[in-house]
Amino acid sequence: MMSSSPNPAKKPKLEIITTNPNWLELPKDLTSNILKRLGAVEILTNARNVCPYWWNICKDPFMWREIQMGTFHLYFQYANADAPDLDYLVKLCQYAVDLSSGHLEKIDIYRFGSDHLLQYIADRASNLRHIQLASCMRVSDEGWCEAAKKFPLLEEIDISHGFQTKISLEVIGQNCPLLKSLVYNGMSYGGRSKCDEAFIIAKTMPGLRHLDIHKNPLTDDGLLAILDGCPLLESLNIAGCYNLDFDGSLWERLHNHIKDLHLREYYPGPYYHSFEPVCVYADSSGISYYEIVEKFVDPEFKDEDSDA
Template sequence: MDTPPDLDEFRNWLELPRDVTASILLRLEAIEILTSAQMVCSPWRKLCKDPSMWRTVHMCKPHSHWDISDLEKMCRQAVDRSCGQLVDICIKYFGDDELLMHIADSSSQLKRLRLVSVYDISDEGLSEVAAKLPLLEELDITLCCSLSKEALKAMGRCCPHLKSFKYNEKGYRTPYMECNEVALAIAENMPELRHLQLFGNTLTNDGLQAILDGCPHLESLDLRQCLNVILAGDLGKRCAGQIKHLRRPLDSTDDYEFDAELDDDYGSFDGDYPSGLSDYDLHLSDPCGYYDFSDSEDYDDFTNYKGFFDGDFY
């Protein structure tokens, strides 16, 4: 029979120095702190309310146990606890214009904003938010709703310190559509960019040429699954000479953190376009050449938390 270890060998977590405890807690996501860690004991609860703990707010994991309204309430509380010190925020699978505006109104020091699979943000909302984030340096909009060139232009104009921009979409197997609006908005309004990722974009060589002209400080450029771009001849040589870290349209996607499988084309195609759709019809339907083709969660197990969400998270 094994001899039980001496109780003195067990570390009392409450005796850890405050900075060590803070370092441990900072490795948790905001939801884990608000719904678990801060309930451990009074010292941890007090530490979890310190604004310095909320300079970074990440809510990026799948949260199937929470409905959207609960996630938004938790995000607002995390932002409020920062007391204006927030510099880095990432939200995934939830959020809208109202939440973004709350973040912007409360976080004038924000330098990094990451939105992943957030579908309820409008052009107008993003443009208004941009005006309140003059210090923003990194913007990541991945697998979200499509944004117009006006919204992207506003981000560039209002955020003059923007050095990293990711605008990633789902790639399609056959590049029927071509559109350089995103590329031109970047080229004309984001001259200080050092890093640019346009995964799955429909830009052409003309759009890429504009980016190279308008963003002279660009060091890294990711064009994976941008299947309208052909890096050959003079353009290929220029990219190789001007860009230190270049990811080409057909480069491996093994290190891409999202689903990189190319989708099949929408609907049934006859030739290059949907059956019965002429070049003229396609042009009329969208200035970029796009054609508009026309188990709920059970939260009963979490009803005990509903009152908890209506107020402060302890």
């Protein structure tokens, strides 16, 4: 008679926990970090209304050291043809500035900026370090002449695709001595002398590290002035500056002085337009001389003889 083997030990059943996490138990710093990623409009219109705990976090001035309202999608969400409501964006921006209680350091605005809003920010954000007013057609030279005096700590300015002129540049340079980064491009060419803006930058902004003036009408003289007047410059975008000839030693100076140099202009479609440096010859001292060659390049094309 065969003895039966002992029953194997029964394995304990695993208990599956299906309860949802309690977001209210997260540390305040972590919750604040998560909410900041939503952007100013989403916080003010939705997130802060979820519960009293989030409402109190969203009232903390340090939540508003950065105000992000500089996206294309946000603007067209409120500026559609059926019900344009840019005033609502302006009011939300003003409310966010008020919540910062003077702690605002960075603000990005796309299209809905105006002289009135710029002055509102200037009166309440003397600690501002970074401002972007991209495509803000309602911001004028007069607006900057009033506001720049109240931004002594500004380090980064983006006023691309607006109607500001050399007047704004000069008042910014005179009143913002800590300026390290300037984006000033896409402006109307009407009434612009070729190098006026370049000479102002060279004269009033010696601390610049980054400069984007693509599509500016400056010539070699203006670019040389910038290189002389801004010795700390590391990044330079001069794509689409078609008056540049790069004569003499200019290309050599750019090559030796600028770590991040943008010369190429991109266009939609299968081709892009570019200016590329091509070595012409090297003299007895070993210094190479370059020409800037204009090309149309098909990015889909691959040279069969190339290693790439």
